[in-house]
Amino acid sequence: MFELLGAGLANIVQAKYLVPLFIGTLVGVVGGALPGITITMTVIVVLPFTFGLEPLQGLAAMIGVYVGGETGGLITSCLLGIPGKPSAVATTFDGFPMAKAGEPGRALWLGVWASIFGGLLGAVFLVASTGPLATLALAFGPWEYFSLFILALSMVAGLVESSLVKGLLSGAIGCVVTILGNDPVMGKERLTLGIKFLEGGIPFLPVLIGVFAFAQIMSEVQRMGGGRKALQAVDRGLSLAVSHLRVMWEILSRPVLLLWSTFIGLVIGVLPAIGGSAANMLAYDQAKKFSSRPEKFGTGIPEGIIASEASNNANVAGSLVTIMAFGIPGDAVTAVMLGALTIHGIQSGPLFISQNATLAYGMFAAYIVAHAVALAILLPGVRWMLRIVDIPKAILFPVVVVLCVIGAYALNNTVDNVYVLLVFGVFGYGMVKFGFPLAPFILGVILGDQIEINLIRAVMSDSDPWLFLTRPISGGLLLASVLSFAAALWQHRRVQNRTAAAQGDADF
Amino acid sequence: MLSASLVLFGLTLGLKDNPLVPIGPGFYPRIVLGVTAALSLWLVVADAAGRRSRKPAPAPDHNYLLVGLMFLLFGLYCGALAFLGYRLSTVLYVAAANALLDPPRGARGWGRVALVAVLTAFLTHLVFERYLTVLLPRGTWTGF
Secondary structure, eight states: OHHHHHHHHHHHTSHHHHHHHHHHHHHHHHHHHSTTOOHHHHHHHHHHHHTTSOHHHHHHHHHHHHHHHHHHHHHHHHHHSOOSSGGGHHHHHHHHHHHHTTOHHHHHHHHHHHHHHHHHHHHHHHHHHHHHHHHHHHTOOHHHHHHHHHHHHHHHHHTOSSOHHHHHHHHHHHHHHHHSEEOTTTOOEESOTTOGGGGGOOOHHHHHHIIIIIHHHHHHHTTOOSSOBSOSOOOTTOOOOOOHHHHHHHHHTOHHHHHHHHHHHHHHHHSTTOOHHHHHHHHHHHHHHHOSOGGGTTSSOHHHHHHHHHHHHHHHHHHHHHHHHHSOOSSHHHHHHHHHHHHTTOOOSTTHHHHTHHHHHHHHHHHHHHHHHHHHHHHHHHHHHHHHTTSBHHHHHHHHHHHHHHHHHTTTTOTHHHHHHHHHHHHHHHHHHTTOOHHHHHHHHHHHHHHHHHHHHHHHHOOOTTHHHHSHHHHHHHHHHHHHHHHHHHHHHHHHHHHHHHHHHHHO | OHHHHHHHHHHHTTOOOOTTSSSOTTHHHHHHHHHHHHHHHHHHHHHHHHHHHOOOOOOOOOOHHHHHHHHHHHHHHHHHHHHHHHHHHHHHHHHHHHHHHSOOOHHHHHHHHHHHHHHHHHHHHIIIIIISOOOOOOOTTTOO
């Protein structure tokens, strides 16, 4: 393992891989710092650039975007009180008060160094666990895969805060997208409604790009009244000078906090399609609960920044584990990576690491080196980032849309994919407006085919349906699905009762 | 969603089974569409029941006209790609979208709009076609 990792590191520091990694990380830092531009959108923008590259070059660029985005998001959170991305919301709670109290450099670099440490601890887990988990997954038959995918869908749908039914329906609609076109086992045409393009099924990348990019762009556009800039005013005179050794010591002298926050980030990352926003809030909440001075949280203490930033970078490692060991995207960013792998003819899943060892260890190495690259970008460039976030959205959004069009078109050089982008762009915006979560939908689109294939394979191998329950791993996974669903139901009931009680109090 | 899933469910009933496979091509779609229809129905009923007791929420101050126009513009861009080609349609789209989101004032403003549009089309075309060997759409009317 260490030999392969060493070879991966030696590989990734070559100029042909380091340049895309550097550019990806730079774009990620900028995208992460821009409020209103998520890491998902940034990775979607980068996607078309990877089509002409080798697989490892493209994936290095995307991993750079992911790591850079998670790190860059804290810049505006700390210095302006505006989170650059959802996974930096909790960083704002203590980062901005600390900056306002006259320590902007300390707030910023506490976040950066906590991101680096959290990310590197996550790398240990990524390298050590992906292989064994993939080996475990190799023992899976179609029953286990079917149950695993059902678990993934039920967990994501259940974790939706607004409505459990909407979460489930969103996942089901995602599966509906995959049943249009040829059936994946015998290739028989079905439900094409006479549309020739549908005969080959709907490609998932234009769906993903359309849903995520347009849902976000249009949600921003609806709040625009003209040429509003990303940020209105930036105090460019503030000093960000700080003793880095002191800041590092502030983090390392709290090892339990660092390790626990990293662990939370990893666990959330491993769970499908939840993402860094949950990791960062949960880690912040845990840090507050276990703190000896919880009343100080929100006033600008280092624990809040460390917990939030260590967890969101570790979350990246967790997401990469899930995609590399099981072929299930841990979040929207890894869903795009899954698409990039597919374009290059690489199948992710349990066999990925054994069949593509150079690529897999190259990805591990890219993840590790991306942290150093992010640091190298931020050390001299933080002040520049504050200028870049001044770019007007009126310029940014049309350019992002053009790159989305290229990304969809270049998949197989057909304008039909651009029409898919348009249709699902409108659909995605509609889903957001009606309160439907996007994550279960996308997971349904990605896993729908696999659920069907494994269901049919299982039935073709043995028509006894009880095998789904009596095979230990499959049964365990289905039981976990039921428990996850029950827990979500209980949680929703509790929230509803609490809301009703609060309304009752207000009424009387 | 309820009606769409019911229509599609009806269509799956016409799918013939294959003698080589114990379950036909309509088996899984029927499960998915059945679940979708059931969940949609649940939502419709829950919404109808909740509407009676719910107080109307204050309307948010959102610029839906701008969203509609942006989608319309994007639709026109998608349609124009096949006829005008990537470069010309991108110049027109970026200029129009930029002008719509931030209406230019005076010659300087229009100059900025034109510059952003031309630069976007030129740079993306250069990078993708020349360096990344990604072919971009050619227009049937323009030939480029």
